[in-house]
Amino acid sequence: MKITFIRPNMYPVRSADAMTPLCFAILKGLTPPDVDTSFYDERLEPIPFDEPTDLVAMTVETYTARRSYQIANEYRRRGVRIVMGGYHATFLPDECLQYADAVVQGDAEGIWGRVVADARAGRLRPRYEQAEFAPLAGSWLDRSIYTGKRYLPVTLVQYGRGCRYNCDFCSIRAFYGSSVRQRPVREVCEEIEQVGHHHVFFVDDNIFVDVAKATELFQALIPLKISWSCQCSIDIARDPALVKLMQRSGCTMALFGFESLDRDNLQQMRKGWNLKFQDYETSIKVLQDAGIMIYGTFVFGYDHDTVASFDRAVEFAIGHKFYLANFNPLTPTPRAPLYDRLEQEGRLIHDRWWLDPRFHYGDATFHPRGMTADELTAGCYRARTAFNTSGSILHRLLDRRTNFRSPQRVGIFLLSNAVTRREIHHKQGLALGDATPLLPIVRHA
Ligand code: B12
Ligand code: SF4
Missing domain, CATH: 3.80.30.20 (tm_1862 like domain)
Incomplete structure (x- = not known):
């Protein structure tokens, strides 16, 4: 199975001062090692929509919602499933579900493993939400996901x-x-x-x-x-x-x-x-x-x-x-x-x-x-x-x-x-x- 992580850009202008988006080092750290991953930060690079993938995972903020939905449209046309998380997805899950197959509300910790397992088994559910926030001890971030990208x-x-x-x-x-x-x-x-x-x-x-x-x-x-x-x-x-x-x-x-x-x-x-x-x-x-x-x-x-x-x-x-x-x-x-x-x-x-x-x-x-x-x-x-x-x-x-x-x-x-x-x-x-x-x-x- 392959997951493509995407950080959408607000507008179609590349950024010279982008900083590493932490949520993807967290998601990568929570992803089982036998799952292939790639990561595209649209502030820095174009998204290769035709690269084969099984699941696209996007972070959605309010300012990037419109672009996230446009990216989702591109992938859906190619039959790829989409999961959205982050602030906007947490606040307006129903809006996101108009463009995505699944929405994660709140933190990724304690939930992402289940999403990946469900996607693998072909039974992705529309909503994933934690009953309560998990303690933050023991988190491990995999920053290798940023390798080769021009961040500050x-x-x-x-x-x-x-x-x-x-x-x-x-x-x-x-x-x-x-x-x-x-x-x-x-x-x-x-x-x-x-x-x-x-x-x-x-x-x-x-x-x-x-x-x-x-x-x-x-x-x-x-x-x-x-x-x-x-x-x-x-x-x-x-x-x-x-x-x-x-x-x-x-x-x-x-x-x-x-x-x-x-x-x-x-x-x-x-x-x-x-x-x-x-x-x-x-x-x-x-x-x-x-x-x-x-x-x-x-x-x-x-x-x-x-x-x-x-x-x-x-x-x-x-x-x-x-x-x-x-x-x-x-x-x-x-x-x-x-x-x-x-x-x-x-x-x-x-x-x-x-x-x-x-x-x-x-x-x-x-x-x-x-x-x-x-x-x-x-x-x-x-x-x-x-x-x-x-x-x-x-x-x-x-x-x-x-x-x-x-x-x-x-x-x-x-x-x-x-x-x-x-x-x-x-x-x-x-x-x-x-x-x-x-x-x-x-x-x-
Ligand atoms: C650092 C920061 C910035 C940095 C950029 C950092 C970067 N790497 O690029 C700078 C200063 C440039 C910036 C700019 C802006 N920011 Co800002 N920023 C932040 C801040 C303080 C921290 C972000 C962070 O690293 N968080 C830590 C990570 C781990 O948390 P996270 O991203 O939420 O991810 C967790 C969950 O949400 C979830 N998750 C997130 N995505 C996904 C995806 C999937 C698939 C899954 C399963 C889970 C998941 O899992 C993660 C781990 O639990 C946040 C506030 C905050 N506490 O998050 C505001 C925040 C995100 N920013 C905000 C805003 C408004 C902006 C601006 C629009 C401001 C402006 N007027 O220009 C701009 C433009 C942003 C853009 N989209 O391009 C708002 C967004 C509100 C909203 N409703 O969307 C926030 C929440 C601040 C606030 N107090 O309101 N920002
Ligand atoms: S609620 Fe906290 S983080 Fe938000 S603006 Fe006020 S002091 Fe800052």
Whole structure:
């Protein structure tokens, strides 16, 4: 039996900065060794549809759903069975089943072996779902699946899954519920040592689970002498000693979801805790004094945003010499509380924007209250462009505590900013998938 793993691309433009998709190293690690496999990442290479295979396994996110269904159509025409998993497949299994033979909801661990066995026996079932999340100890990733592909030279590692917060636009709670699970720190360190790269990106949605778990990880990382980056909630800055330890353990950069400078917006998105304990200035100073480069993300379109909000956020991010920043239109994804609210309020522009050929990357998907949808689209694009001018890059670079701390940091800063600047114009306005029509499976009762 042969399985072909596929990572669909959002749009038909190859990527120069793709990172290794972890889910396929996990799936490969869970696949019995006597099963042949191949793997295609459409961000890097075309998919050879005519290569013989028995089962196609795709990961589907909301932004890649349209393209995933088009790929499924191609394989179905050739009589190949298809299984889909990942965020979108978990949230909208019935939509995916219009294009696939089977859908896996939730984690692959504890379930993938059964899917493979059923496919082998010719009795694939439409739905696979776990009763509860399995503990993460003992996971083994087979990264040989990435061999020969041009990914960024950074090792993606996962310490835990889930988040203790519940921001209304985010998919994490909808996927993991309130479950927050960590891998044993020893296993995480062994994995990093085995891979042997010196730069690690922790893909956890929030590395700051709690003080004890963060401390345990940071202390264990010190002897590895790696440099690492992560995503983190800003409330870690209440604890300067923990931030210092984070830096000593090798953290050079962390992404923080600032989201908004407006308290009422933060309340509305259930992220009032961003400013509950101290203001942004204090938090930023703690982080930057410790040497951590800040990647700040902002979202626009909440009820207290106006056309003036974009410039304020850009000035704030440049003024604080952020390493990078992103300015996105608020985008409702299925099963996130935001989606249901906007749908109930009749404010969604499309019926399922992710399938609508009129939707383009960067477009507003709903009618905001404080500006028009077009102003929201244009404002985010303008903010990204303004943040990435040469003058802004030079100004931000010159912070001795962070971006200008060492020649190596300067190199990383300049390279990341150059890539980001190019990507903004590359991505904006691209339609999802290609022009081929979606052809749902007709199932007879
Ligand atoms: C790292 C990351 C990125 C990296 C890319 C990493 C890479 N390798 O290419 C960067 C920063 C570039 C990025 C970009 C974007 N991302 Co992103 N990203 C993540 C993040 C934080 C971690 C991904 C990861 O490695 N997870 C660990 C792996 C092991 O988990 P997993 O992929 O979910 O896989 C498990 C299960 O889902 C399941 N599974 C998954 N696929 C399959 C397939 C089969 C067949 C089976 C059986 C099982 C299965 O098994 C796996 C193991 O249990 C996730 C959040 C998260 N926690 O996952 C967001 C996340 C996936 N990203 C998200 C978004 C929105 C984006 C962007 C669209 C943002 C933007 N506006 O531009 C872009 C574009 C993404 C794209 N599709 O091209 C959303 C997706 C929401 C949704 N409803 O689809 C997430 C969930 C973040 C969030 N909080 O909402 N992202
Ligand atoms: S803190 Fe981040 S990961 Fe956690 S719910 Fe909010 S946006 Fe999602």
